[in-house]
Amino acid sequence: MIIVDDDAAVLESIEAMLATAGFEVTAFTSATRFLNMLEIMTFACVVTDVRMPEMSGLDLAERLAHAGRGDWPLIVISGHGDIPMAVSAMKAGASNFLQKPFAPGELVQAIVDAFEARKVVNVQSHAYAQACERLQTLSPREREVLSHLVNGASSKVTALVLGISPRTVDVFRSNILRKMQAPNIAALATWVGRGLAA
Template sequence: MAAEPVVHVIDDDDSAREALAFLIDCAGMQVRSYSSAVQFLDSVPHMEHGCIVTDVRMPEMSGVELVDRLKALKIPDPVIVVTGHADVPMAIQAMKAGVSDFLEKPFSDDAILNAIRSALARRSGREEADAEREAIKTRMATLSQREKEVLDGLVEGHANKVIAFDLNISARTVEVYRANVMTKMNAGSLSELVRMVTTARLTG
């Protein structure tokens, strides 16, 4: 069972940070808080994953610089940036850098909680997709070289006779390999097999 996701709150304003952490805790979500981006980065090697809520304007390292650092570290957790009115251009820069969302102060409790829940839902969906892709790749790895060649032909939409001609084997032999591929891949139909292979070949 996957660990409960954690919301990481980063803000150098003690009262704002504590108030937001309290709100998230009351909403039934796990929360950790940090007084700076640097302090948060120190925790990254041991962090519990979930999502990150960070103020944009902070000493030592801004929210935008933090987003860039997280990308370099390949941290997949979605990031929500919180900004004052004067910092909106900086927040837009963060959006271009790939953050999940940004909220301008003052924001309502519902607005921030909805943004957090949406970010966590997207992360959960991505994790499930990654798990499915890895499971399909594992099944594909069990195929023999000839089975992989037949699989490639099937995914290209070729008929058994065409695959047989291309591989210089009989159509009956292709049928045998095709049946083996369907069994090993646990595919109930050709369309499902094509979907599986397409999923496995997706990146990111």
């Protein structure tokens, strides 16, 4: 856990709250100090105040993205929050926006939710990457057949369009499912997406 807040009292309070909840916490009094240490940091959730003198929490979010850390969960906090600020925080990549003062459980839950959301994204990204790799193993003709099948064409229609027999389409379908490690074409359409197979 990383906390960035220019208010020392708030920083201490949040640090104690999260340590009590079992998180290892590293605290910074400015976004600049945090960014200076970024290269030696490992994956973490960042809790940052939105209004700080040197660099705002929104600017920090942008800098994290440019530094290749845009996948780090980010929670933005503010004592002067409003709807436009919350929207800006979410657009900047924040997982959540909390207005001070907040209950300890509220911040802890926001952190847990941010990590859970990141796990889902990571799993989906991994599955997508695997599907892309498998897609590369298909021959050009298998890709043509796949494109028609995931767009809902039957074997007969695919055969007519491609000028091959329906039996040949079925052989291609079987090879595609084996190579893509998919149970059926419907699952494959979900995995690779209609645009990817085209």
